[in-house]
Amino acid sequence: MNLVTDFAVKEKYSYHEGFGNHFRSEAVPGAVPVPNNHAQRPPLGLRTEKMSGTSLVGPRSHNLYTYMYRIESSHEHHEFTQWNHHLEYANPPTAKNLTPNAVSWPTISWPEKGDWISQRLVGSNGDPQQKTGLSIWFFNVHNDMDPRTVFSSLDGEALIVPQFGSLDITTELGKMLVRHNEIAVIPRGIRYRVTLPDGKPCRGYICELYQGHFRLPELGIIGTTGLANSYDFQIPKASFEGRVEKGSNGDQIAVANETSDWNIVSRLNTKLWRCSQPTSPFNVVGWQGTLYPYKYDLARVDTIANIRYGHADPSVFVVLTAPSFGKAPGTAVIDFACVGPRWQVAEGTYPLPWFHRNTMQEFVLGIIDDQRLDTPLNDPKADFSPFAAFLNGTMVTHGPDEKHYQDMKASDTTKPVMVQNEGLTFGLFEFECPLYLTDWAMESAKQNSKRQFSGQFAETK
Numbered sequence: 165m166n167l168v169t170d171f172a173v174k175e176k177y178s179y180h181e182g183f184g185n186h187f188r189s190e191a192v193p194g195a196v197p198v199p200n201n202h203a204q205r206p207p208l209g210l211r212t213e214k215m216s217g218t219s220l221v222g223p224r225s226h227n228l229y230t231y232m233y234r235i236e237s238s239h240e241h242h243e244f245t246q247w248n249h250h251l252e253y254a255n256p257p258t259a260k261n262l263t264p265n266a267v268s269w270p271t272i273s274w275p276e277k278g279d280w281i282s283q284r285l286v287g288s289n290g291d292p293q294q295k296t297g298l299s300i301w302f303f304n305v306h307n308d309m310d311p312r313t314v315f316s317s318l319d320g321e322a323l324i325v326p327q328f329g330s331l332d333i334t335t336e337l338g339k340m341l342v343r344h345n346e347i348a349v350i351p352r353g354i355r356y357r358v359t360l361p362d363g364k365p366c367r368g369y370i371c372e373l374y375q376g377h378f379r380l381p382e383l384g385i386i387g388t389t390g391l392a393n394s395y396d397f398q399i400p401k402a403s404f405e406g407r408v409e410k411g412s413n414g415d416q417i418a419v420a421n422e423t424s425d426w427n428i429v430s431r432l433n434t435k436l437w438r439c440s441q442p443t444s445p446f447n448v449v450g451w452q453g454t455l456y457p458y459k460y461d462l463a464r465v466d467t468i469a470n471i472r473y474g475h476a477d478p479s480v481f482v483v484l485t486a487p488s489f490g491k492a493p494g495t496a497v498i499d500f501a502c503v504g505p506r507w508q509v510a511e512g513t514y515p516l517p518w519f520h521r522n523t524m525q526e527f528v529l530g531i532i533d534d535q536r537l538d539t540p541l542n543d544p545k546a547d548f549s550p551f552a553a554f555l556n557g558t559m560v561t562h563g564p565d566e567k568h569y570q571d572m573k574a575s576d577t578t579k580p581v582m583v584q585n586e587g588l589t590f591g592l593f594e595f596e597c598p599l600y601l602t603d604w605a606m607e608s609a610k611q612n613s614k615r616q617f618s619g620q621f622a623e624t625k
């Protein structure tokens with residue numbers, strides 16, 4: 165079992181490492197003033213811009229902020245106007261459908277070949293303007309974003325999970341490749357541009373968190389390491405479109421490579437807005453702080469499970485969580501769990517989860533291993549289809565289908581067995597509050613499906 169994904173698209177960037185650390189990142193040595201965060205005359209003629217991701221007086225363990233030192237301030241832009249694009253993604257309908265039924269998307273018809281911005285809203289709960297809840301989006305990227313165009317969400321922090329394919333993401337704070345089996349998080353307000361590193365399409369899922377930020381789960385009696393280890397998270401390094409040259413007074417100054425209008429596309433209350441600015445957003449020569457994008461290779465999850473008997477709760481698979489502050493201890497707006505390859509060793513124990521119903525609602529998504537083209541799911545005849553996903557109703561019982569129930573009941577549990585090593589990892593978004601679905605999601609879905617634990621999402625043909 166590979167402990168690091170052998171990526172088909174090879175890494176081309178370098179990163180800082182460590183979830184939640186404070187970083188000082190400089191594309192040009194000395195770009196970040198020390199120790200004065202707001203130096204009267206910053207190095208290289210740069211301008212100071214601060215971005216706060218939390219209230220200013222929160223506890224240190226929750227404070228997120230970043231100082232950017234950039235060639236021009238992003239203050240210089242024209243007025244935002246709402247983007248009345250004819251496609252639904254610019255102005256998606258309100259998610260208003262709620263059902264206790266299990267809903268599945270065995271596949272989704274998506275004929276348009278769009279770019280990163282052409283995301284489709286699946287559902288939401290809470291309210292972005294009240295900073296409560298979240299939304300779920302599908303993406304289906306066939307094209308690079310338009311030149312000199314960036315996107316950001318003003319609604320929330322995006323957890324990006326490719327189902328298939330790879331993304332090359334240039335952010336204000338640096339660049340990162342996000343390939344199959346990696347996840348990425350981009351904080352609210354960070355501007356970024358997405359292209360396809362290998363020219364192949366990339367599709368997947370986004371959970372946009374309106375409330376707070378994603379964090380690592382507490383480890384309790386597990387101790388200091390385990391699950392997703394903090395040292396495996398990768399953070400982009402400062403990178404900018406420009407150069408350093410000698411200014412008129414003889415000092416070294418950073419200058420942009422070009423002066424062209426850029427399009428700033430921002431999502432507010434799920435609607436798209438646009439404005440232009442006369443400079444590249446990618447002009448941050450140095451930054452320091454705790455608010456930044458990051459990525460993580462899901463193959464590195466240090467999975468915890470029963471080694472004698474019984475079946476632990478799926479909370480042991482949680483990679484990232486977003487605590488719901490003010491609610492009962494342990495309540496999360498969302499837990500993101502990864503159920504991937506692992507040894508199953510519990511003797512005399514039924515291998516699959518119990519039949520169960522939860523107060524948390526489960527959105528089950530599939531991540532296909534496209535690094536291993538010999539796996540069954542990469543067989544063109546496989547019945548795994550794009551965008552396959554499941555949503556189980558709150559407090560509605562679900563579990564294995566009868567065939568798998570009987571197969572597992574008859575299985576030999578006296579020997580360890582490697583499971584889920586066939587190229588499919590399950591991701592789980594577990595919501596505190598039920599997800600209201602859009603009309604599009606309802607029309608694309610099939611209700612009352614019960615095939616959750618069969619290892620396949622698609623309906624039997």
Ligand SMILES: [Fe+2]
Pocket residue numbers: 520526556562
């Ligand atoms: Fe479940």
